[in-house]
Amino acid sequence: MTGLNLEHWVLEVGIAFLGAWAVWKSLPTDPEIDWQQFQLALGHAFQGQEPDTGIFSRPLNLVSWSALKVDASLTTSEDLDPQLLAVLGRKLEETIVVGSEELVADWARLFELQRLIADWSSDSLLPDLEKVLERRSQRFIFVVQGEDVQRMLVFLHANPAVRDFTGAIVVIEPIVDNDWMQEQFNHTEMDVEANISIPYFVCESTPTNVFTVASDPSGWKAIEVIDCFPEVLQWMTEKSLLWVVWIAMLLSKRKESV
Secondary structure, three states, rough: OOHHHHHHHHHHHHOOOOHHHHHHHHHHHHOOHHHHHHHHHHHHHHOOOOOOOOOOOOOOOOOOHHHHHOOOOOOOOHHHOOOHHHHHHHHHHOOEEEEHHEEEEEEHOOOEEEEEEEOOOOOOOOHHHHHHHOOOOOOEEEEEEEHHHHHHHHHHHHHHHHHHOOOEEEEOOOOOOOOOOHHHHOOOOOOOOOOOOOEEEEEOOOOOOOOOOOOOOOOOOOEEEEEEEOOHHHHHOOOOOOOHHHHHHHHHHHHHOO
């Protein structure tokens, strides 16, 4: 009987271990990327300079740093290195860009992506998103600016199913309700079912830290905030599509690292 009891105990410990391992694997995680260093390297490469790549031997798989040299007045896809354009296109092919007509148009000028013009105050937004989502593998990229950022966040908070099909959120010069952010913008209120958290790429001229989110005691992580370099806003002001390439690079780097 002692042997049977021992075997039973070992079996219970094994089951408990496997259960704990399954829970740990299900927690949303982030790739370990030094985004500050990676963006510094991107900035140098865009200018045709040899970047201090550190641990990044290549910016993306199959793409060399030299392929990132582009003219600051980038206006069409023809101005990009063909290999870089092809790789970014493949990385983003399962995404649907959602945002205002102006912002979505910039993405359309470079990539042949499915897109949706969004009115964040419209009651038809949720049905519209459901219509364009044709496969479970597809993910939304929400690109929002100014006061639309708050409207978008409230919409996502109210619709958990949409968050589960969100691949990334790009916020530009956000205007938000600070009280709402403190109460609702956290890992619990903005949770996701997938084991990969949603990246929020925050582009603002004056850092406000309103997107700072405290760690959850349980280890649950549904949000990753990535601060974009100021050049993104400068290029937008200059009507250069470099800002789209920059965000696409960050998106693609994170996607191939998870």
